[in-house]
Amino acid sequence: xxxxxxxxxxxxxxxxxxxxxxxxxYAMLSLGLAVIFGLLNIINFTHGxxxxxxxxxxxxxxxxxxxxxxxxLIISPLVVGFSxxxxxxxxxxxxxxxxxxxxxxxxxxxALITEGMFRNEFGSSGQPYRIPxxxxxxxxxxxxxxxxxxxxxxxxxxxxxxGTWYVIERTKLGSYLRAATENPTLVQAFGINVPxxxxxxxxxxxxxxAFAGVLAAPIYQVAPQMGSNLIIVVFAVVVIGGMGSIxxxxxxxxxxxxxxxxxxxxxxxxxxTVIFVIMALVLLVKPAGLFGxxx
Amino acid sequence: MVSPGYxxxxxxxxxxxxxxxxxxxxxxxxxxxxxxxxxxPVFLMKAxxxxxxxxxxxxxxxxxxxxxxxxxxxxxxxGYISAHAAKxxxxxxxxxxxxxxxxxxxxxxxxxxxAIRRQGIYFAMITLALAQMIFFFCLQAKFTGGEDGIQxxxxxxxxxxxxxxxxxxxxxxxxxIFLFGFLLxxxxxxxxxxxxxxxxxxxxxxxxxxxxKTDHYKLIAFVLSATLAGLAGSTKAIVFQLASLTDVNWPxxxxxxxxxxxxxxxxxxxxxxxxxxLISLEHYLAQLGAxxxxxxxxxxxxxxxxxxxxxxxxxxxxxxxxx
Numbered sequence: 001x002x003x004x005x006x007x008x009x010x011x012x013x014x015x016x017x018x019x020x021x022x023x024x025x026y027a028m029l030s031l032g033l034a035v036i037f038g039l040l041n042i043i044n045f046t047h048g049x050x051x052x053x054x055x056x057x058x059x060x061x062x063x064x065x066x067x068x069x070x071x072x073l074i075i076s077p078l079v080v081g082f083s084x085x086x087x088x089x090x091x092x093x094x095x096x097x098x099x100x101x102x103x104x105x106x107x108x109x110x111a112l113i114t115e116g117m118f119r120n121e122f123g124s125s126g127q128p129y130r131i132p133x134x135x136x137x138x139x140x141x142x143x144x145x146x147x148x149x150x151x152x153x154x155x156x157x158x159x160x161x162x163g164t165w166y167v168i169e170r171t172k173l174g175s176y177l178r179a180a181t182e183n184p185t186l187v188q189a190f191g192i193n194v195p196x197x198x199x200x201x202x203x204x205x206x207x208x209x210a211f212a213g214v215l216a217a218p219i220y221q222v223a224p225q226m227g228s229n230l231i232i233v234v235f236a237v238v239v240i241g242g243m244g245s246i247x248x249x250x251x252x253x254x255x256x257x258x259x260x261x262x263x264x265x266x267x268x269x270x271x272x273t274v275i276f277v278i279m280a281l282v283l284l285v286k287p288a289g290l291f292g293x294x295x
Numbered sequence: 296m297v298s299p300g301y302x303x304x305x306x307x308x309x310x311x312x313x314x315x316x317x318x319x320x321x322x323x324x325x326x327x328x329x330x331x332x333x334x335x336p337v338f339l340m341k342a343x344x345x346x347x348x349x350x351x352x353x354x355x356x357x358x359x360x361x362x363x364x365x366x367x368x369x370x371x372x373x374g375y376i377s378a379h380a381a382k383x384x385x386x387x388x389x390x391x392x393x394x395x396x397x398x399x400x401x402x403x404x405x406x407x408x409x410a411i412r413r414q415g416i417y418f419a420m421i422t423l424a425l426a427q428m429i430f431f432f433c434l435q436a437k438f439t440g441g442e443d444g445i446q447x448x449x450x451x452x453x454x455x456x457x458x459x460x461x462x463x464x465x466x467x468x469x470x471x472i473f474l475f476g477f478l479l480x481x482x483x484x485x486x487x488x489x490x491x492x493x494x495x496x497x498x499x500x501x502x503x504x505x506x507x508k509t510d511h512y513k514l515i516a517f518v519l520s521a522t523l524a525g526l527a528g529s530t531k532a533i534v535f536q537l538a539s540l541t542d543v544n545w546p547x548x549x550x551x552x553x554x555x556x557x558x559x560x561x562x563x564x565x566x567x568x569x570x571x572x573l574i575s576l577e578h579y580l581a582q583l584g585a586x587x588x589x590x591x592x593x594x595x596x597x598x599x600x601x602x603x604x605x606x607x608x609x610x611x612x613x614x615x616x617x618x
Binding site: 037043091094095098100101102104105106108109110111112113114115116117119120228229232233235236238239269272273276277279280283284287288 | 362364409410412413415416417419420421423424425427428431432434435545549552556584585586587588589591592593594595596598599600603
């Protein structure tokens with residue numbers, strides 16, 4: 001077998017795969033943030049908590065209703081997405097005419113409440129969630145062992161991300177959405193119900209976070225604080241990519257996940273901070289972000 | 296309270312410090328001088344450290360309109376350096392506090408230069424991410440003691456003759472530090488420099504078009520805020536003889552936002568009132584565990600939805616004078 005700079009290929013590809021998995025979550029979460037920000041002008045700090053709720057949703061469905069992973073993949077995002085719709089209707093809609101910062105503060109408060117409630121109930125320890133039977137096992141690709149579930153996560157995430165990109169960039173519904181991002185008043189004047197569109201967009205973004213949560217449940221333990229540390233990294237990803245472009249969010253998410261994985265191989269001490277360092281470098285060279293528009 | 300010069304709302308003169316602000320300030324000082332004889336001094340010192348921290352934060356959000364979501368990095372890293380200097384290098388407390396503060400200033404210069412390259416919501420995200428980077432650094436670095444932090448930091452002898460082991464003596468030193476920071480901020484926001492900061496808050500493009508290099512002003516304000524937050528963190532480490540990861544982690548950044556929001560963004564006394572209210576609240580809720588987080592979250596939501604002026608802001612509105 002070949003060696004790469006003295007790193008055995010098993011370790012290298014193993015970490016690359018882990019990076020790709022992390023990248024899948026970065027991509028899905030930053031995509032949701034970008035979609036929400038585009039229309040609502042709010043940075044959804046609750047995103048991490050909603051991702052955690054998605055994972056707990058899967059856990060509850062299995063534990064109390066005996067519903068399998070596949071049901072959870074549909075039901076959990078729907079339920080969490082609906083909770084997002086309620087939040088938008090009750091709270092967020094009152095903030096649109098105010099400074100953007102209030103949206104950040106409100107959603108931060110909601111994240112604290114959600115996380116606190118789950119921590120009250122479950123403590124800090126994680127709940128295990130087993131991999132569905134259909135995806136147990138894996139394949140030996142010769143240069144590495146590929147667990148089926150991990151392959152599934154990457155494929156599912158790519159599908160969802162590209163699907164979202166297609167809907168927003170290539171369909172009529174997406175064109176309304178993009179138009180409303182540019183000028184909501186004008187779009188409303190054409191007889192399109194923009195407030196409803198805003199509500200549903202928030203619901204969709206939240207559902208996307210919950211979907212990522214369900215995907216994450218068998219990989220990481222289902223724990224109350226699983227979202228809060230992730231969301232800060234995702235913020236850095238969003239700063240690096242800039243929120244102007246859907247495809248940009250997806251590419252940046254996957255790319256940074258892979259870079260993080262590689263860092264784990266070559267310089268493990270920096271693996272926690274590499275994304276933040278890249279953010280600092282990008283800010284120096286291209287302040288608007290790699291795919292951002294200068295405004 | 297009737298002041299003779301006051302007629303109607305409208306145009307009031309913005310000359311020297313308004314009388315009601317002086318009255319409020321004197322009231323605050325009298326309260327703090329008397330307080331340790333009625334209230335547990337250690338609790339008061341904690342509240343004062345948080346009050347100074349929040350005042351420093353408020354300088355940015357209230358007067359420049361920049362929301363930093365990473366101020367814990369200044370509080371925490373200054374605390375670590377100050378504790379390390381006092382314990383390992385054997386520095387006297389004044390030098391330990393000074394070295395912690397200087398560290399926060401340097402960190403503020405670097406992170407500020409990066410963060411002001413983006414505006415608004417991005418600024419908040421960048422500061423949060425940079426603070427998280429500092430958190431991971433403190434988690435992994437050897438000298439910070441990881442999860443244990445730096446414990447049993449000696450309080451030492453201030454200027455060679457003030458023994459800080461007594462809580463009461465320590466309290467008055469903390470009060471002096473707090474008042475120094477408070478008056479400095481007061482002076483800054485009432486100076487011509489402070490007027491330009493407010494102009495940037497109201498309309499940055501316009502300030503630019505008037506010929507002000509707004510980035511320079513924003514950076515100076517950021518460094519000042521970081522430095523004072525560092526002063527609070529260094530003092531806190533000496534008072535509690537402890538520097539730990541709590542002070543550098545993101546919930547601490549959220550807490551200072553909450554204190555300032557609750558007390559009143561952009562009011563001079565707001566952060567002080569907010570700190571006392573929130574620290575008392577947490578003191579009583581401490582045994583309830585995760586409920587503290589939930590209550591904090593609820594206060595956030597209520598403040599944003601219905602109470603955006605904060606406590607002092609509402610009082611100021613009732614008496615129709617800025618506080």
